[in-house]
Amino acid sequence: xxxxxxxxxxxxxxxxxxxxxxxxxxxxxxxxxxxxxxxxxxxxxxxxxxxxxxxxxxxxxxxxxxxxxxxxxxxxxxxxxxxxxxxxxxxxxxxxxxxxxxxxxxxxxxxxxxxxxxxxxxxxxxxxxxxxxxxxxxxxxxxxxxxxxxxxxxxxxxxxxxxxxxxxxxxxxxxxxxxxxxxxxxxxxxxxxxxxxxxxxxxxxxxxxxxxxxxxxxxxxxxxxxxxxxxxxxxxxxxxxxxxxxxxxxxxxxxxxxxxxxxxxxxxxxxxxxxxxxxxxxxxxxxxxxxxxxxxx
Amino acid sequence: xxxxxxxxxxxxxxxxxxxxxxxxxxxxxxxxxxxxxxxxxxxxxxxxxxxxxxxxxxxxxxxxxxxxxxxxxxxxxxxxxxxxxxxxxxxxxxxxxxxxxxxxxxxxxxxxxxxxxxxxxxxxxxxxxxxxxxxxxxxxxxxxxxxxxxxxxxxxxxxxxxxxxxxxxxxxxxxxxxxxxxxxxxxxxxxxxxxxxxxxxxxxxxxxxxxxxxxxxxxxxxxxxxxxxxxxxxxxxxxxxxxxxxxxxxxxxxxxxxxxxxxxxxxxxxxxxxxxxxxxxxxxxxxxxxxxxxxxxxxxxxxxxxxxxxxxxxxxxxxxxxxxxxxxxxxxxxxxxxxxxxxxxxxxxxxxxxxxxxxxxxxxxxxxxxxxxxxxxxxxxxxxxxxxxxxxxxxxxxxxxx
Numbered sequence: 001x002x003x004x005x006x007x008x009x010x011x012x013x014x015x016x017x018x019x020x021x022x023x024x025x026x027x028x029x030x031x032x033x034x035x036x037x038x039x040x041x042x043x044x045x046x047x048x049x050x051x052x053x054x055x056x057x058x059x060x061x062x063x064x065x066x067x068x069x070x071x072x073x074x075x076x077x078x079x080x081x082x083x084x085x086x087x088x089x090x091x092x093x094x095x096x097x098x099x100x101x102x103x104x105x106x107x108x109x110x111x112x113x114x115x116x117x118x119x120x121x122x123x124x125x126x127x128x129x130x131x132x133x134x135x136x137x138x139x140x141x142x143x144x145x146x147x148x149x150x151x152x153x154x155x156x157x158x159x160x161x162x163x164x165x166x167x168x169x170x171x172x173x174x175x176x177x178x179x180x181x182x183x184x185x186x187x188x189x190x191x192x193x194x195x196x197x198x199x200x201x202x203x204x205x206x207x208x209x210x211x212x213x214x215x216x217x218x219x220x221x222x223x224x225x226x227x228x229x230x231x232x233x234x235x236x237x238x239x240x241x242x243x244x245x246x247x248x249x250x251x252x253x254x255x256x257x258x259x260x261x262x263x264x265x266x267x268x269x270x271x272x273x274x275x276x277x278x279x280x281x282x283x284x285x286x287x288x289x290x291x292x293x294x295x296x297x
Numbered sequence: 298x299x300x301x302x303x304x305x306x307x308x309x310x311x312x313x314x315x316x317x318x319x320x321x322x323x324x325x326x327x328x329x330x331x332x333x334x335x336x337x338x339x340x341x342x343x344x345x346x347x348x349x350x351x352x353x354x355x356x357x358x359x360x361x362x363x364x365x366x367x368x369x370x371x372x373x374x375x376x377x378x379x380x381x382x383x384x385x386x387x388x389x390x391x392x393x394x395x396x397x398x399x400x401x402x403x404x405x406x407x408x409x410x411x412x413x414x415x416x417x418x419x420x421x422x423x424x425x426x427x428x429x430x431x432x433x434x435x436x437x438x439x440x441x442x443x444x445x446x447x448x449x450x451x452x453x454x455x456x457x458x459x460x461x462x463x464x465x466x467x468x469x470x471x472x473x474x475x476x477x478x479x480x481x482x483x484x485x486x487x488x489x490x491x492x493x494x495x496x497x498x499x500x501x502x503x504x505x506x507x508x509x510x511x512x513x514x515x516x517x518x519x520x521x522x523x524x525x526x527x528x529x530x531x532x533x534x535x536x537x538x539x540x541x542x543x544x545x546x547x548x549x550x551x552x553x554x555x556x557x558x559x560x561x562x563x564x565x566x567x568x569x570x571x572x573x574x575x576x577x578x579x580x581x582x583x584x585x586x587x588x589x590x591x592x593x594x595x596x597x598x599x600x601x602x603x604x605x606x607x608x609x610x611x612x613x614x615x616x617x618x619x620x621x622x623x624x625x626x627x628x629x630x631x632x633x634x635x636x637x638x639x640x641x642x643x644x645x646x647x648x649x650x651x652x653x654x655x656x657x658x659x660x661x662x663x664x665x666x667x668x669x670x671x672x673x674x675x676x677x678x679x680x681x682x683x684x685x686x687x688x689x690x691x692x693x694x695x696x697x698x699x
């Protein structure tokens with residue numbers, strides 16, 4: 001039998017692991033919830049954006065010796081351009097079509113990017129060779145990896161910054177107006193097309209930032225995005241589509257469940273546990289924890 | 298639009314037929330059904346290269362009873378495509394037999410089609426036991442199966458790992474962890490059975506999602522169960538994740554034993570660096586094994602290098618080569634394209650263990666499975682995967698990992 005002390009320290013370690021994993025989910029989910037909430041497009045290519053970002057980070061590390069934390073900013077710019085172009089040239093022409101068509105378009109982009117990566121890079125696993133961000137830190141009996149802590153802090157700072165941006169600036173208000181009602185926002189003088197392009201670009205840019213942070217911990221391979229993005233979709237719906245606080249709290253929540261259920265119930269059942277909780281929450285609050293309510297589009 | 302598409306695909310279809318089948322009436326056409334694109338393409342292609350070398354070798358020596366062999370490639374990335382391509386090979390191309398297919402999902406689907414069409418299917422690399430366990434009459438497999446991987450890994454604990462650690466195997470606590478897809482579940486399940494049969498102590502056995510981005514809770518479970526030996530059946534990402542998170546949690550088992558997949562790959566070894574030293578791995582025979590126990594191995598490597606300009610990228614080309622070579626031999630002996638004649642010849646075919654480049658033998662059971670194919674125990678030593686067991690093909694002595 002384990003001693004009480006050991007049991008407590010395992011429990012605290014699990015809580016810590018869960019919160020840190022939540023940080024990784026949060027940084028991926030913030031951009032997704034923005035696109036989901038403002039442009040009202042379910043971007044199935046989000047995971048592939050993450051994958052492309054991670055390849056870019058890896059290439060910059062291999063060829064120019066840039067640390068992923070430095071290249072994160074460059075890659076965020078690159079993905080801003082990629083996201084904005086996707087909105088401008090793929091989603092915008094379909095804006096007045098049936099919403100399903102936009103979903104199929106993003107699935108198309110996702111499949112194309114995935115297979116492009118398979119062609120260019122092959123199915124091998126690649127990892128940027130870095131030291132800073134991979135050190136283990138010991139705090140009493142607890143252990144954690146420095147990069148996880150950095151990701152966690154950056155996720156919170158970015159979420160808070162985006163929240164302020166949405167609440168305090170004209171552009172942010174335009175984003176929120178579009179989220180509530182596209183027609184009314186257009187009548188109030190919001191330029192729908194360019195605001196959508198900007199929102200999609202920022203959402204994709206945020207995933208570029210995420211790729212720099214995650215590339216320190218995780219290797220990159222063509223399907224890496226799909227590992228994160230299914231959970232990110234759950235988080236975004238759970239937190240309420242378009243809600244930043246919802247995305248952060250949803251991420252931490254899922255991270256904690258993942259960690260605790262993985263230990264006390266079993267790693268093969270942890271997804272069952274969090275999908276059950278997810279369903280239960282949706283039944284009680286169909287718009288998610290911090291959803292805009294039934295009035296929104 | 299749809300009309301156009303149809304026209305284009307018809308034209309493309311004709312072009313491929315023209316491009317890849319310069320076959321004459323007296324040639325023997327054989328299908329080669331592998332995943333040539335998509336995520337499995339790398340090892341699918343590596344498998345095909347083995348078949349190609351075997352066919353080239355045979356053609357250079359006069360083909361099958363004077364007839365030239367023409368290989369017809371078919372690309373099957375998944376079960377759906379496997380069905381389509383198997384239909385094309387059997388009905389349009391009219392092949393005598395089909396070689397395949399590296400992936401178990403592809404093989405299971407394709408063999409359903411070929412069995413109905415009455416075309417023999419020679420499986421050279423897929424490991425799911427069910428492929429030859431479904432009572433199909435014209436499906437034959439040269440390579441070892443998941444059960445063989447599992448049994449060899451458990452046997453290795455008793456024969457190699459425990460003696461190297463200088464302990465009684467019964468005192469070692471095992472953790473069996475595996476990804477929850479067909480591959481992990483099969484191997485992990487057989488490992489549990491075999492460990493129980495041999496009286497070893499399993500303190501933890503756990504499936505997990507291979508797509509998981511965090512295995513820290515699994516690491517904590519295995520660690521708090523006090524496991525000395527971790528047997529992991531995994532792909533690339535989950536192998537890395539488990540290693541990294543074990544190191545973070547300060548967990549050091551006395552040995553890791555992988556079952557192919559992520560554990561055999563150079564990329565993984567490079568990424569893990571010093572942490573891979575001493576890690577065991579059970580897999581198909583590799584080209585680095587001792588050639589003294591595997592006649593023809595050196596010649597195979599030389600032929601590969603001559604044709605492709607590099608060293609074989611994994612053991613898949615080797616086992617496909619050995620299997621294809623045996624089946625070509627069988628086709629020559631059968632001297633007929635009749636499926637029942639071929640089956641008879643397969644079942645009567647014998648080669649003693651250690652008589653070919655994979656150090657295998659051949660003796661097919663009623664179910665079409667070769668019973669003399671095996672897997673070897675390997676270990677990462679100084680950044681290289683060396684064979685340590687069985688002794689006949691061992692290229693190094695096992696060491697204690699760090």
